[in-house]
Amino acid sequence: MTVDAHKETLEFQAEVSQVLNLVIRSLYSNKEIFLRELISNASDAAEKLRFEALTDDAFYEGDSNLRIRVSVDKERRTVTIEDNGIGMSRQEVTETIGTIASSGTKKFLEALGNKSDDSASQSQLIGQFGVGFYSAFIVADKVTLETRRAGLGAEHGVRWESTGEGAYSIETIEKPTRGTSITLHLNEEEDEFLESYRLRSIISKFSDHISIPIEMLKEQYGAEEKEDEEKAEPEWEQVNKGTALWMRNKSDITAEEYNEFYKHIAHDFEDPLDQVHNRVEGTNEYTSLLYIPSRAPFDLWERDQKHGVKLYVRRVFIMDEAEKLMPHYLRFVKGVVDSDDLPLNVSRELLQHNKKIDTIRTASTKRILGLLEKMAKDEPEKYQKFWKEFGRVMKEGPAEDFANKERIAGLLRFASTKSEGKDETVSLDQYLERMQEKQEKIYYITADSYAAARHSPHLEVFKTKDVEVLLLTDRVDEWLVSHLTEYKGKPLQSVAKGQLDLGDMEDKETLEKEAEEHKGLLERVKTALGDDVKDVRVSSRLTESPACLVADEHDMGANLQRVLKQLGQDAPQTKPILELNLKHPLVEKMDQEPDEDRFADLSRVLLDQATLAEGGQLEDPASFVHRLNKLMLSLSA
Structure with missing residues (x-):
């Protein structure tokens, strides 16, 4: 069947051009990251195909052996990353690569602009935003992508090509096989990535844990072997271990492996702040590996922000952002849950009223709270970093999670009249320890700024009597104190409401x-x-x-x-x-x-x-x- 070669040249969305310019100027901390990002995307595509094929195995098109292949052509100076995953339609290519469909784009670029003199900070911000595909332009002066969505005919293939200079071309092509191949035409100074051993070492370092097989051509050594190689069919060999990391024993996993797996599932460029890894056996068998990121994402407060951990059933990927596995106030948590008991055809609707899911959610919540409690006790500086990034989100907890209200309250931190500044915080337990002998209440004031709270006339008598007052200046604080009315038997009292009662x-x-x-x-x-x-x-x-x-x-x-x-x-x-x-x-x-x-x-x-x-x-x-x-x-x- 002939293909109508519908080809057009389009300009990148303005924000994409800005991101491309930043990436091309090598903002990533090291160039080899490009391979990790493209392999990670290929792995996601393969897992999405496997999920869709659960309800219709026609998506496999007769080939259910999912794999990712990395190949080199030294003469053409190209590196190609190819997968036989879900692939993309023409519309999906345009929407995914021609634009950045995120409400946080503007804030992301503004933040980058504010850190124009700090390349390390810019690198971290890019990692947060998750623009992994564009990392290809760190090492390539031209990128060619060919793809076809599973289930569409061969005549629906798509070729996308760009030099990363503000425009791209897109055309319809004939593509017999489903999936995506990305070919990088390397810059002159990037010869190291034409060496097979170099690519293998990068895969071993960053992508060993990916469960989809990553293959490269088997290498032959010596003249006779090379001659035989030219005559024979190319032989591919798996170069990653391909074992789901969360299924391995904790004692066999290094800190670096935990960190690299986090970067893969979260599409982040920074190491996580901490993680908790558990295997549960009994009536409800599952494994969970949950991470706390080091930095809050840009869309943490956006209504359409996607969140949740990845759900697997017996090592088969089921869905991203399974929000029912984690309460909303812990929406920053990343990770995987792999159940042995759920059906493979589980849907988001089934998750709404599933007792096994409720059990997993309850246990996972307690594990995260326990991890944070341990961090607060043993590593206060580390916890302060966590609080700076995610404190406002945690304040939603007492209203949302009544069963854990007291535990969440113990994790909250506030500025107070006895703090040196707004960044020095106190826990409610510390406040209780410092209460005056005859004091019966926990006093607080809400205001729209730290200065307004600190200098409020409502605090004058408290200064005179040396009574500490918590200074609450986040918008969410009003929501918090309407639901957190007491802590360990001590009522919380606003100093700006009602008749002031200082007791004795x-x-x-x-x-x-x-x-x-x-x-x-x-x-x-x-x-x-x-x-x-x-x-x-x-x-x-x-x-x-x-x-x-x-x-x-x-x-x-x-x-x-x-x-x-x-x-x-x-x-x-x-x-x-x-x-x-x-x-x-x-x-x-x-x-x-x-x-x-x-x-x-x-x-x-x-x-x-x-x-x-x-x-x-x-x-x-x-x-x-x-x-x-x-x-x-x-x-x-």
Whole structure:
């Protein structure tokens, strides 16, 4: 059958051109990585074919022996990586290679731009983003890809070719066999990759664990053998061990092998932070190998971000991103789970209500939490690195995973009033150890920045009494404290909500007496402010500032209202309570002010100042400035 040679030349998507330019400038830490990346992609293609063939073995087209072949042509100066996996259609080639279909692309490129002088950092960022195919241009000045998707006719083959300079050509070709071959036309200075022994050593180093056989032509030595070789059919031999790494004994696996396997499954270029490897036997038999990455991916917070570990059944790949095997707050975990008991035709729908999957998920969650607990205890610096990358995600845990709420809470870290800076954190257990003798609550404040929290007037009495307060400044913190209301029997209490209760650490009788003595002042201020406040009362929080705003015990706090508005959600309008520091000179002077108009202006200025002090915005800034100027002029008169 003839092929309509539909050929066109297209420009790369703008972001792809930027990535290509960075890659071509050799941002990867070493050039040999290109072979690992292309073999890894070929392995994924073979496993995807095996999965699709579970329901229709016609995809095998009569050949179920999956393999990857690496060959060299010294005369043409090419290296070819070929697989007989799932292959790609013309549309898939265009979508996969002509564009980078990721919502994190822009952030990725911005981050690279911010690290333009640090090639090592750029290399790490590229690895995070997973643009492995483009690594071919590190060693090649032209790349030719030929592919055909399994199940399509030979006339649906596709050839893609590019020099990596902004454009590529794509055409329809005749391709009798399914799968993909990628031919690298090497740069002049890359002769080392034309040597078979060099490629074999790279495969042994980076790809030994891949379960799909990786083959190269068997080498002959001596004149007679070479003559026989030319006459005989080429003989391929497997050059990798091809044993699923997770099925081997832990004692037989080196740290380097664990790290290389992680890079293969995660398409990452950095070593993982840690891993846990387990074999479970009994009524539910399975093996799990789970990794914690060193760095958060760019799409960690994207709604369409794919996550989850790879699921195998008796060494047969079933699916990527099996999200039911890991809770959402642990979506950064990478790895594999290989079950002996699940059916080979398991689908995502079947995973939704499967007791064996639930058992695996529960056990895997506990293993990750145990790994993190051990890291926090034995390697605090390493855990601090983990927390910096994934702390905000872990804060989703108490709301999502009620069964492990206390364990997750023990892993949380916060800045506090006793920290040197926002990067120095404290655990809840450390907080409990440092509590004052008569202190009964864990105090915290939420704000939209570290500076706003650290300098909040709500903290003044706590500084005076040397009581530590946790400073919560992530958006997710509001979600966290709405579900984590106590820890080890100690309630968590916002210092900016409700009537402050310091228990035996405060003199309640004195406060009640002051409120009664200044009842007239409180009523005057409330009258002046009208419906803008819910109440005006004496403050037990303040020692330096004249006033502050607090939310009623069951009302939504000001910071949560701001967070919801930033997210485009409606927030109920609640009125704040204004608390006054009766010992402040400004409040004392107000109490003696006979002019009601001037008193009203002072009351308004106090309310506006309190709003600004907690990071809020004024509805009418011009009026605030006008009142302030008027009061300042009256002082100088």
